Amino acid sequence: MKFFHKDSFDVKTKGFNDIIDVTGEVISILKKSQINNGALNVFVVGSTVGVTTIEYEEGALSDFKEAFDRVAPMDAFYAHNQRWGDGNGFSHIRAAILGPSLSVPFSKNLIELGTWQQIVLVDFDNRPRNREVIVSIHG
Amino acid sequence: MKFFHKDSFDVKTKGFNDIIDVTGEVISILKKSQINNGALNVFVVGSTVGVTTIEYEEGALSDFKEAFDRVAPMDAFYAHNQRWGDGNGFSHIRAAILGPSLSVPFSKNLIELGTWQQIVLVDFDNRPRNREVIVSIHG
Amino acid sequence: MKFFHKDSFDVKTKGFNDIIDVTGEVISILKKSQINNGALNVFVVGSTVGVTTIEYEEGALSDFKEAFDRVAPMDAFYAHNQRWGDGNGFSHIRAAILGPSLSVPFSKNLIELGTWQQIVLVDFDNRPRNREVIVSIHG
Numbered sequence: 001m002k003f004f005h006k007d008s009f010d011v012k013t014k015g016f017n018d019i020i021d022v023t024g025e026v027i028s029i030l031k032k033s034q035i036n037n038g039a040l041n042v043f044v045v046g047s048t049v050g051v052t053t054i055e056y057e058e059g060a061l062s063d064f065k066e067a068f069d070r071v072a073p074m075d076a077f078y079a080h081n082q083r084w085g086d087g088n089g090f091s092h093i094r095a096a097i098l099g100p101s102l103s104v105p106f107s108k109n110l111i112e113l114g115t116w117q118q119i120v121l122v123d124f125d126n127r128p129r130n131r132e133v134i135v136s137i138h139g
Numbered sequence: 140m141k142f143f144h145k146d147s148f149d150v151k152t153k154g155f156n157d158i159i160d161v162t163g164e165v166i167s168i169l170k171k172s173q174i175n176n177g178a179l180n181v182f183v184v185g186s187t188v189g190v191t192t193i194e195y196e197e198g199a200l201s202d203f204k205e206a207f208d209r210v211a212p213m214d215a216f217y218a219h220n221q222r223w224g225d226g227n228g229f230s231h232i233r234a235a236i237l238g239p240s241l242s243v244p245f246s247k248n249l250i251e252l253g254t255w256q257q258i259v260l261v262d263f264d265n266r267p268r269n270r271e272v273i274v275s276i277h278g
Numbered sequence: 279m280k281f282f283h284k285d286s287f288d289v290k291t292k293g294f295n296d297i298i299d300v301t302g303e304v305i306s307i308l309k310k311s312q313i314n315n316g317a318l319n320v321f322v323v324g325s326t327v328g329v330t331t332i333e334y335e336e337g338a339l340s341d342f343k344e345a346f347d348r349v350a351p352m353d354a355f356y357a358h359n360q361r362w363g364d365g366n367g368f369s370h371i372r373a374a375i376l377g378p379s380l381s382v383p384f385s386k387n388l389i390e391l392g393t394w395q396q397i398v399l400v401d402f403d404n405r406p407r408n409r410e411v412i413v414s415i416h417g
Binding site: 142177178191192197198199201203205206210236243246253255256277278 | 359
């Protein structure tokens with residue numbers, strides 16, 4: 001009987017609030033683990049990227065970007081930009097608010113998400129990035 | 140010595156930012172688990188609902204709704220609504236920002252929340268819903 | 279072979295969105311655990327404080343505060359303040375949105391954060407506080 005399994009995968013993004021559905025990759029790692037019952041953690045490495053769940057349809061994805069345009073507008077003043085000149089101050093703030101980690105339970109080796117609930121990575125950076133997602137499974 | 144326990148319960152909500160204190164249900168599952176020391180994960184199934192902790196008093200609950208009225212106003216334009224006509228675009232965005240999962244440690248079979256810190260489910264949908272909350276306990 | 283370790287530490291804060299880098303304390307507890315591979319949970323006790331990851335540099339820390347000034351301004355009306363008179367209504371709302379918990383994987387007893395990604399406690403309260411941070415490590 002196994003109790004712990006960990007694996008990771010890479011995701012290429014376009015940046016600028018690019019939202020990528022990673023549910024398939026997470027489920028694939030869960031299947032391979034052969035752990036029946038437990039909870040898994042999805043973590044994305046980096047300070048300008050986050051994870052959450054959302055209904056993965058174009059309308060909601062675009063609305064999600066609109067909300068972050070209210071919370072941390074791209075064209076607001078950012079002290080980070082003034083100091084470092086990389087122009088991604090908004091990306092850091094959005095990522096810190098959303099957070100880099102998410103935990104989801106599973107039973108009978110099946111993930112317990114809702115039908116319209118997908119696990120997504122949101123890349124807030126201002127350029128294309130290659131991201132590492134780490135899945136830790138505890139039975 | 141047991142290391143893992145999982146259970147779930149249902150919550151009836153009114154929707155529209157209905158905030159339900161589920162601390163009692165979570166503690167009850169923890170007690171039954173007889174696991175002394177570890178961390179538990181609270182997960183809510185669905186893409187228009189989230190979990191967090193808050194001081195469960197009427198003022199804070201009403202203020203919480205006000206903040207989400209700023210971030211994702213009910214009467215803003217939502218591409219989701221235009222495509223699907225179900226009018227709950229704001230619900231999806233609020234839920235994706237808050238997130239569906241939360242982890243809390245426990246010691247001596249007692250949950251380690253602050254005195255004024257309760258575990259809550261927030262139903263952002265635009266109608267009453269029946270929600271499933273899954274509690275995964277790892278010792 | 280060990281599978282679970284838990285420890286905690288205290289952090290003195292100034293309140294008012296004081297952001298404290300606790301990565302060093304978390305890594306120190308991880309080292310002591312001698313668990314090689316797994317995920318750890320960082321939880322902060324209290325309803326006016328949260329945890330997340332951010333690039334810990336002055337610019338981003340100041341920008342982070344600005345974003346929460348948009349979402350839950352200090353000078354907005356808060357029903358919580360009207361009822362309790364403690365003036366920290368904004369603190370409760372910010373903390374509930376950010377959340378009190380975060381999970382991070384580790385391999386070979388090393389935490390898997392990005393180079394510019396630090397674990398931080400954000401104290402939103404309107405006065406100095408002493409906070410307890412609990413680290414639960416599962417191998």
